[in-house]
Amino acid sequence: MRRTRGSVAIGLAVVASLAALTACSPGGSAPSSGASSDVTLTVSRWSGPQADAQQKLLDEYSKQTGVTVKMDAIDYGQLKQKQTLNMSTKTGQYDLVYVPEAWFGEYSQAGYLTPLDDMVKDTSLTGADWNQSDFEKSGLDVYTTAAGSLQALPYFAQTPLLVYDKDKLKAAGFDEPKTWDDVLKVAAYFKDQGSGIALPFKQGSAITNVMAALLAGNNTDFFDASGKLDLTSPAVVQTVQFMQALSKDSLAGSNGWHWDEVNKALQFGQAPIGISSSGLFTALEDPNQSNVSGKLGYAPLPYAQAPAGLLQTWAWAVPADSKNQQEAFKLAAWLDGKQALTEMSQADPSFISFRTSLAADPALAKNAPWLAAANEAFKNGVTLPLQPAAPELLDALATGLSGVVTNGDDPATMLQSVQNTEASKF
């Protein structure tokens, strides 16, 4: 009895550790579908309304083909980590990964992705009505490596747009704002009225996205004609000065907002005008969620020279470590087929695909009043810089821009200092 108490305690520790280990045995629920195929595909993407809409399509695919498809939709902030951890360790966890153009270079360089060049030519995988020439060429280009290999199927496009309350602007005597000057006037007017323009000017990716689109509308770029970083040209400085001027007439709190907060300010009627991302617009026009559905106008971002936009895209790629590459590609091609894309846009109107034949589809445009503006923005659309050092450049610019709009830092000085630290990397 004396000695037992001691061994009981140790035994307890052992039992607890054993319990830990048994709890580790895979909590595997058997494939739920009754179909006979033993293939299970796991899809990695971010969660949210688009994922909810996609789940229905995946269920439909499972029913049609008997292939079990699991959608692993997680917090966007954790997505890249989870994808890279799994692909770099070659766990084979994912069969299809959702990838934006910003990650594509890193992934393809690391050899994470399977080239799709042969598979897109195989109609037994793509289906007979694939018709690759239907895709917007810029989309395919983004996901083609320098060596000319296509490694992802472009799927979803979005762009920052100007959103405004038509009634409120009309009541104040404004037409649709198109140029920098137009928007500055509107913003100043509403700032006087106690609100202002809602801007995604938190230190983060949105503020650099806006800058990139505005640069394009001013016929300039982060780089000069020879591809060298050139942030100190007058056109770039001018653009940042415009951002600073606009932010002075912004809604309180804008400097801490990302796309989502701007979109909510529009959705619930606090902001009469704002810059938001087309990927979030479904909520604006849903009468159950929005106070302003049907009242909003959409336009490309204000420009100095010509309307332009930023092309932001997501695509499906098949990881090199997937054990079901052909099946995975089949699913990607099905999702990117005309039928599934149409259903996707119907379920989530903010979903815009790369198929040119769908761009003008009146049935889809009916639910998506922003489609005309988005197409205009895409027509003269640029992408963010995609060089390996681009994330560092954009991070430095986000910080600098944040200082310009919150602390009133001088745009030219800020750009010069980013130019100094980043130029050698390009």
Add this chain to the structure above:
Amino acid sequence: MKKKFRPGAIAKWAVLIIFTFWTVVPIAIIIMNSFKKAKDIFTSSPTLFFTPTLDNYVNAFTKADFGLYYLNSTIVAFVSTAVVIIVGTFAAYALTSFQMKGANTIAGGFLVAKLVPVISMLLPLFVIINTIGLRGTLGGPIIAHIALNLPFVVWLMMGFLRDVPTELQQAAMIDGATRMQAFWRVLFPVVLPGIAAAFILSMQYSWNELLFSLQLTDLDTYTLPVGIASFTGSVSVDWGLSSAAATATMVPIIILGFFVQRYIAEGTTGGAVKG
């Protein structure tokens, strides 16, 4: 107790009441938001009166597999907490009450482990967990949570054990008790408040931890924080859903905390009642 007017007592209660408000208001906002439609959440002045809706709860529970998440979270939190309390308390006992060479070095080693930045652990731990075949199982987060909580529990329990006078142990040992008997009879009751505090704090950490619970697991082994994060992802935050999910996640751990924290002041209670 004397019933006399004392300014000290008034000040004391004023502080406690202010602190109660400070603590409760943010939580009340989360709970209220979970019963609100989005239109009632985003108003320019706080809405106190609104038509409550259960939609958020219904949606949250249909969109995400919360039943599974509850089960997984419960297993992860209880197993990792049980292991960490047992292993940590015994380690602290060994480090404080045994005349061990290098006890200080080992104790310091535990603390340095506590200082390792999480970001530098993720990749190597992922590789280790994958190599031993536990990736995608509950074993990943369990092991991670045990390790992350251990330094805290060891140090906390060392703090408590050092405060127990040696005479107490001596008395038991002279009675002929073994080390472990001395621990159970003498030390355990005295350090029970510390164990209760360590229990609550390890439990809450494990219950709420996101990074490892998301990165080391897969669809079948996700826990509650993963479910919440899927509603708050930075693409767009669904306030109603995430508030509902947060409330549903909060309730069990708060109830558990309510019962366990009673033991935290056990010593005082005993003294005060008897004294």
Add this chain to the structure above:
Amino acid sequence: MRTGPPPSFASDSRPLAGSTHTNVQTNMTSTTTSRRAIPRTKSSYAKRDRRLAVILLLPAGITILLVMIIPLGFAFYTSFFNYSLGQEGNMAFVFLDNYVKFFTDPVALRSLLNTVIFTILSLAFCITIGVGISVLLRSLKPRTANVMRAIFAMPVLISPIIVSLIWRYMYDPTYGIVYFVLDHLGLGSFGGLTDSTTALFCIVITDVWHATPFIILVASAGLTVIPEELYEAARLDGASAPRMLFNITLPLMTKVLVVLILIRGTDAFRVFDLIYGLTGGGPANSTTSLSIYAYKQAFENNQMGFAMAASIVTLLCLIILFGPFLRNSAREKDA
């Protein structure tokens, strides 16, 4: 098999607890000299002791080695390389370049400064408020104290994701209750999270809300070792409440306080979730912490080697900052 303490414990502990009290008083003056005085008559006994100690330590040691020390070694190793995830074949040894880069990068130094400020402020508020509230709770009737402590404990039980979400909502100038209150007080021009002079302080406040219950729980448990008799004796001597606090409570709590400072301070130094959720490091890097900085380098800029160097610097700073506490508590034990 017995899975818990024997049922007789509760009643057993009373007389023992009673004897604790008198002993503590004698111990107070002669600290812990008698601690090592456990009789070690037979060497076999000592050997058995040592074996038991090793058995008791082993599980904890293995876990820490596997999950913390090995990854730490990996981090240390890769911090000398130019290394990106997925580019394991192209690792270039750069020796201290990553460290030089860290200490010449103004953003890195800014984040180091932010982290130190955040840690000091958060720690000071948390400890002061937490210990103060625990002392107040001890003076209440046990039942009332239990209920209030349960209420006060709630914030620490809430997931950091939700904490940052709700505070961002409260801090929002358009929807938030903070500005609703401030406007009524005529302080509506407060910069909040969108002003680089106030953003860090706002995050400190959130952290204090979230972490003070941690202090309350541990400090309350720590207070139980202080015998009520000491206070009664002091009260008879006519000591005031502050005097009792400084002469009895705090001195007798030093060990728990040191543990609290170590644990809470190291947590605050590694702050990530709250900042990530509230500001993402902005505006203009005014809230970028070392963890945020390292995270960006690792997973956004894909510079794993450099991120690991930043992590190692974080670790070294922690050791420098908290080393004195560590040595202090170790010395006490040796005394």
